[in-house]
Structures are given as C-alpha cells and as structure tokens.
Amino acid sequence: MSFLPDKNTDYASMAYWNERYGTEESFEWCKSYAGFKDLIRKEVQPTDRILMLGCGNSSLSEDMYRDGFHKITNVDYSTVVVENMKNRSAEARSMQWLVMDIKDLKFESGSFDVVLEKATLDALLVGERDPWRLSENSRILMDEILIQVSNVLSSNGRFISITFAQPHFRKRLYARQHYGWNIGTETFGDGFHFFFYVMTKGERLSEQDAQLQSTWSNHNLESQSTVARLQEDNNDDSYLNSIEM
Ligand SMILES: C[S@@+](CC[C@H](N)C(=O)[O-])C[C@H]1O[C@@H](n2cnc3c(N)ncnc32)[C@H](O)[C@@H]1O
Numbered sequence: 001m002s003f004l005p006d007k008n009t010d011y012a013s014m015a016y017w018n019e020r021y022g023t024e025e026s027f028e029w030c031k032s033y034a035g036f037k038d039l040i041r042k043e044v045q046p047t048d049r050i051l052m053l054g055c056g057n058s059s060l061s062e063d064m065y066r067d068g069f070h071k072i073t074n075v076d077y078s079t080v081v082v083e084n085m086k087n088r089s090a091e092a093r094s095m096q097w098l099v100m101d102i103k104d105l106k107f108e109s110g111s112f113d114v115v116l117e118k119a120t121l122d123a124l125l126v127g128e129r130d131p132w133r134l135s136e137n138s139r140i141l142m143d144e145i146l147i148q149v150s151n152v153l154s155s156n157g158r159f160i161s162i163t164f165a166q167p168h169f170r171k172r173l174y175a176r177q178h179y180g181w182n183i184g185t186e187t188f189g190d191g192f193h194f195f196f197y198v199m200t201k202g203e204r205l206s207e208q209d210a211q212l213q214s215t216w217s218n219h220n221l222e223s224q225s226t227v228a229r230l231q232e233d234n235n236d237d238s239y240l241n242s243i244e245m
Contacts, residue, residue, distance in 0.1 A: 003027070011126040014077055017056075021081040026057050029119035030162055030194045033063035039186055039196050043158055044069060048113035051152065053102045054120025057081055065091040073112070075100040103141070105148045110157075115149050118162040131169045133218050142173045150179040150201065159199040166195065175205055175212040183209050 003020045010016040033040070044050065046068040052061050055074035065072060073096040076082055086097045100106060102120065124141065128134055134142075149159050159181065163170060167185050174183050174197060182203035186196040204210075 009127045011123045017076075017078040018080045021057060021078050021084060024057060025084075026059060028058050028060075029056070029122075030164065031189055032058075033060050033067070036162065036188045036194075036196055037063075037067065039188065040064065040069075040160070041067075043160060043198050044114050046070070049073070049111065049154075050114045050116060051075065051107070051112040053115060053117040053149075054123065055081070055085065055097070056120075057085060058118065060116075060118060061095060062089055062091040065095060070094065072096070073098065075102065075105075077101045102145055102148075105152055107152045109151050110154045111152050113154050113157050114160060115153055115157070116160045116162070119164065121145070121161065122163050122165060125165075131165075134173075136217075139173070139216065143176070146174070146176070146179055150181065153201050156200065156202045158201070159197075161195075161197040161199070163195050163197070170195065170197065171209060172212050172215050174199055175209040176216065177205065177210070177213065182206060 003024055005011060005016055044064075048069070049071045050064070050069060050073070052072060052074040055061060055076050056078075061072050061074050074082075074085065075098045076085075077099065079099050082097045082099045085092055087093060102117075121142065124145075125131075125134070125138055128138055146159075153159060161170070161174070171183060171185070174181075179199065179201075181199035181201045182205050184198040184200070186198075187193045188196060
C-alpha cells in the first residue's frame, strides 16, 4: 500500500498522519538507529531524561531503550500512532507515550536533558517553495517551537535534530542567541547524507553561527546563499521535496 500523499503539504496535516497510521505499522525516516547510534552515544547518557518529538511509528525509541536509554517520553499529535505505539513491544510499554502538539509542549522548564527530533521539523516545512527563503509563517512557527524546546531542556541539555536539511538551510533557524545554545553539525549515511545537529544549552554560538542571525529574516541572505551555493555545488537543494516513501 502506498502512503504517498496527494500533495507534499499533506505531510503537515494531522488528518494525513492519522489516516496513514491507521494501516502503517512501522516506517523509519532518514535512517534507523543503527545508522547514527555512535553519534547518539556520544551525546546522550543512559541516565538522561529524553523527549522524542513527533515519534511516529519509528523504532528509534525502542532501539534506544534496548541500547540502555530508559527514560524516554514520546510525543506525537496523532492519537492513532500514540495508541498503536503504547503496546507495540515490551520496551514500548516501559516508556511514556503522550498525545501532544509540539507547538504547545506541556512540560515544566528543565524537564529533559535531551530533546530529540527526527524528520519532524522537516514535515512542518513541506509547504515551503524555496528553502533559501522560508516564509515568515514558517520562521515564526519554528521559532515558537524552538523557544519551547530550549525551555524544557535542563541547563546543559541538548537538542538533537536529525534531518534531511543541509546546514545552509537549517542552521539559520537554529542559530539564535535567545535559545541559549551553540550548534554542532555531523553527517551520516552513505550516498545520500543526513544531518545530525546538536544544540547544547549553556554554550555560546560560534562567531560564524552568530552571524547567521542576520539572515533569519531573509535580509542579507543573498551573500550567504551565494557562498553556500558555491560550497555545496554537488548537493541537492530540494530536500523538502525529497521527503517521500
Ligand atoms: C516525518 S514523520 C517522522 C516520524 C519519526 N520521527 C521518524 O523518524 O520516523 C513526522 C511525525 O511528526 C508528527 N507531527 C507532525 N506535526 C506535529 C506536531 N505539530 N506535533 C506533534 N507531532 C507532529 C507526525 O504525526 C509524524 O508522526
């Protein structure tokens, strides 16, 4: 059965996800845990309290549980997937699964040591025509979510974002002083590369990343994008459209 939506923007619709999860048992966006577990082990301690944003029906949380990370809270706005996941395995039964919109996180400040997302923010950006020039609505939406992510993180907590989005598109969204974190970037995957961003709270943005702030509102973007295009000549710019089954 095909779960390809009629149009790409369906990936930003709760109705699409609920219908898809009515029949789909498991699907892994980007890569499965085995593909990036060394990066996770470097950044996450077994005792860390972990929040998984937009868990979907991925095996990531169960795989991490089996690997010794036991304090995982999973949220997704799809009631269907949260019900399905609660009892999917012994590991799943040992974790928390909550229906929650990541635009409105219902946790106290500092509740988590790690917040993790894999392809969830990508799904919220699918309506964008030009990844070089995100609409004001999307930029504000991302900012609202990231302010909450920063708020639920503990003082030296880490936000890990695993995504299709290349640094010249994604770092502009993450590089803002008011989140109170710095940005580390890793890649993984063979052939097609995925990105593993680690934002560590309590650290300052590098000088170079701090400069990206002036491009957040699309001002001064021309010079940045020209440099990035030259640097990334061989990369595919259409990552948003590459989200498919
Ligand atoms: C592309 S899938 C990624 C699923 C999973 N993280 C993975 O790696 O396979 C996006 C997921 O985010 C969820 N989602 C989208 N917008 C959301 C929101 N505003 N709040 C909570 N979950 C959301 C969808 O229901 C879907 O499960």
